Amino acid sequence: MVEGAESERPIEVEVGEKLVEVRNLTVKFGGLTALDDVTFDIKRGEILGLIGPNGAGKTTCFNAMTGVYRPTSGDVLLEGQSVKGRKQHQITRLGMARTFQNIRLFGEMTALENVVVGLDARHRTSVPGALIRSPRHVREERSSVDRAMALLEFVGISQHAQKRSRDLSYGSQRRLEIARALATDPKLLCLDEPAAGFNPAEKEDLMALIRSIRDEGYTVLLIEHDMKLVMGVTDRIVVLEFGKKIADDLPPVIRNDPRVIAAYLGVPEDDVA
Numbered sequence: 494m495v496e497g498a499e500s501e502r503p504i505e506v507e508v509g510e511k512l513v514e515v516r517n518l519t520v521k522f523g524g525l526t527a528l529d530d531v532t533f534d535i536k537r538g539e540i541l542g543l544i545g546p547n548g549a550g551k552t553t554c555f556n557a558m559t560g561v562y563r564p565t566s567g568d569v570l571l572e573g574q575s576v577k578g579r580k581q582h583q584i585t586r587l588g589m590a591r592t593f594q595n596i597r598l599f600g601e602m603t604a605l606e607n608v609v610v611g612l613d614a615r616h617r618t619s620v621p622g623a624l625i626r627s628p629r630h631v632r633e634e635r636s637s638v639d640r641a642m643a644l645l646e647f648v649g650i651s652q653h654a655q656k657r658s659r660d661l662s663y664g665s666q667r668r669l670e671i672a673r674a675l676a677t678d679p680k681l682l683c684l685d686e687p688a689a690g691f692n693p694a695e696k697e698d699l700m701a702l703i704r705s706i707r708d709e710g711y712t713v714l715l716i717e718h719d720m721k722l723v724m725g726v727t728d729r730i731v732v733l734e735f736g737k738k739i740a741d742d743l744p745p746v747i748r749n750d751p752r753v754i755a756a757y758l759g760v761p762e763d764d765v766a
């Protein structure tokens with residue numbers, strides 16, 4: 494358990510039950526169908542990999558799930574609740590947190606402050622409570638700092654807590670993004686290519702962190718380009734190609750699926766089937 498970082502959220506769904514249902518999700522940009530009638534579930538407690546060649550629709554899928562894009566049709570349910578029509582911050586509150594392919598931190602704020610911002614989404618004190626620094630607000634502030642430190646420790650960068658985030662190394666910034674997303678106490682953590690730009694050793698370290706996040710009881714949706722990497726860390730994999738789902742199975746099955754191999758190698762489907 495992350496010390497001082499215990500979850501306050503009631504666990505409403507048993508491990509292994511459906512946490513998220515992506516239903517017939519379609520996103521069109523003008524004439525281009527970036528995501529085409531995609532349906533899959535995410536079970537509580539699993540690491541689900543979302544893979545596919547460049548332009549397959551992975552990020553579009555994330556964006557439609559987390560309120561960045563409004564789906565053209567279809568829906569996404571989190572514990573049975575639709576995210577339709579909700580704004581990004583409302584979806585975060587519902588329990589979906591994400592990182593971005595391009596790091597988005599508050600560069601002038603310290604690493605610690607960046608995580609406290611994520612925690613603020615959960616505060617219970619009112620604005621007047623904050624203004625008069627009510628005992629509850631002071632208590633929440635103190636526990637925020639403790640929890641933020643615990644999260645920085647968990648992702649392995651607590652020694653940089655007081656550094657401005659823009660001064661952190663690229664790898665530490667990626668870890669900080671994950672800590673900030675965890676601060677919102679998500680039911681689902683969506684990671685968009687968190688190991689992009691890492692060398693093989695750094696990638697392995699990050700995958701170990703993602704595994705330990707799952708072991709803490711979080712559910713993870715992971716976009717990753719590197720097939721080998723994704724095979725080693727995920728419990729199940731959904732494969733997209735040209736906006737359509739072409740496979741949804743366990744990693745060893747995906748590895749040997751001719752359609753997936755063809756999609757990755759660019760071999761015409763007829764030659765593989």
Ligand SMILES: Nc1ncnc2c1ncn2[C@@H]1O[C@H](COP(=O)(O)OP(=O)(O)OP(=O)(O)O)[C@@H](O)[C@H]1O
Binds near residue numbers: 553554718
């Ligand atoms: N805002 C947008 N406006 C127009 N087209 C878009 C937009 N976002 C994505 N697309 C297009 O939708 C398709 C899917 O893109 P998306 O970024 O979801 O793919 P991806 O699988 O995440 O690819 P990558 O691995 O390169 O990140 C691509 O053809 C892309 O050019």
